[in-house]
Amino acid sequence: MNNNLLNILSNSSKDIDNQQLMDYLAGKLSEEEKHQVELQLVNNDFMNDAVEGLDGVKDKKDINLFVEQLNRDLHKKLLQKKHKKKKRKMLQQRWVYAAVILILAIIIATWLMIVKYQGLKP
Amino acid sequence: MNPDRYQHISDNTLLEKFYADKDNHWLGILLQRYTMLLLGVCMKYLKNEDDAKDSVQQVFLKAIAELHKYKVAYFKSWIYMVAKNHCLMKLRDRQGKAPSVLNEQTMMMEEEVLPVQAHLEKDRILDAMSAAIEELNKEQKQCVTLFYLDKKSYTQIAEITGYSMMQVKSYIQNGKRNLKIVVERLIKQP
Numbered sequence: 001m002n003n004n005l006l007n008i009l010s011n012s013s014k015d016i017d018n019q020q021l022m023d024y025l026a027g028k029l030s031e032e033e034k035h036q037v038e039l040q041l042v043n044n045d046f047m048n049d050a051v052e053g054l055d056g057v058k059d060k061k062d063i064n065l066f067v068e069q070l071n072r073d074l075h076k077k078l079l080q081k082k083h084k085k086k087k088r089k090m091l092q093q094r095w096v097y098a099a100v101i102l103i104l105a106i107i108i109a110t111w112l113m114i115v116k117y118q119g120l121k122p
Numbered sequence: 123m124n125p126d127r128y129q130h131i132s133d134n135t136l137l138e139k140f141y142a143d144k145d146n147h148w149l150g151i152l153l154q155r156y157t158m159l160l161l162g163v164c165m166k167y168l169k170n171e172d173d174a175k176d177s178v179q180q181v182f183l184k185a186i187a188e189l190h191k192y193k194v195a196y197f198k199s200w201i202y203m204v205a206k207n208h209c210l211m212k213l214r215d216r217q218g219k220a221p222s223v224l225n226e227q228t229m230m231m232e233e234e235v236l237p238v239q240a241h242l243e244k245d246r247i248l249d250a251m252s253a254a255i256e257e258l259n260k261e262q263k264q265c266v267t268l269f270y271l272d273k274k275s276y277t278q279i280a281e282i283t284g285y286s287m288m289q290v291k292s293y294i295q296n297g298k299r300n301l302k303i304v305v306e307r308l309i310k311q312p
Contacts, residue, residue: 005251008270008301018158034275040293042269046202053174057165066175067157074153074182078146081186091167 007039016040016047018067025051025060133197141193149189152197153182162203167209177212181205246309254304261285262297269294 016024016037023029024037057063077110128136128151140148160181164174181204194200233264255263264283268274274282 004271004273005246005248008251008266008298009247009305010299021158030276031275032273033278035273038269038276042298044161046159046198049166049202049206050159050183053162053166054154054158056169057171062171063158063161066161068169070157070161070175070178070182071154073179074157077149078150078186 010043021051021054022060022063025054067082137189137194137197140189144190146186149186153185153201156198156201160201163205164209167206167213173212177205177208181208184208202261248306250305250308251301253308254301257304258297258300261289262293262300265290265293266297266301 020029020037024034029037041051054060054063057066131151133137133152133155136148139145140152157178160178161174164177164181165171168174168177181201184204185201188194188204247252255266258266261283265279265285268279268282269276276287276290276294279285280287283290285293285299
């Protein structure tokens, strides 16, 4: 009883995994398990908002489909960004190579001109 | 991307890995952990499945862009704040109203543990708690007692009291908040 009273003041919250959340929404949990989930909900606004929102999805089976679809899209977008980054890096590298070649060409041309100029001297 | 492979890695470690090599792969794993919760939050505010899905995608994009710009200390609170603000802005566009936007500090305050609890003796807090419960209104007292002391679920409390599930939730949440206020007041008294 005493510890239960103190629990009211506690804000500690453990994470509820997605499966447990789905089971809660589907009403598959025992009253004791439900109470454990609800104890976390009271302490966690994020989780509480999420449960209230997910409860509004007409067909609960759709939730997992939506999540899978969103994760696939996320993965695709991250891959696209990775490719773009790689492309940008390669383009930058090309400019570096071009600059190095140009500098080398200028040095060689200058050296050749000096040699030629010195050869012309009597 | 198999999230189970990385289950043992904490959010903070994933963020540290990302900040170390700036590889979006780590962000992917981290964001995937919250897809379902974000979908729920967006559904709660927007009340439309397509809008909610669309918003989760936009929250992901915003998170990826922002995390490249600055360091985030508490990812879970931060991503919740990003999603909530996104929905509030969307609602404002719909209704032409300006809802209050949250910042990370207010979010952290909500999750803060009662500061006095760590410093005061257990007995004194318990006395204050017992007295504070008596100060709650009838509905809040009934729901808080059934939930915390008798360990009943929302459904059971709704059946016992005849209140709706929403009322039960609200009485518990408001009751808990009021209890904290009263306990703080009582233990500050000489």
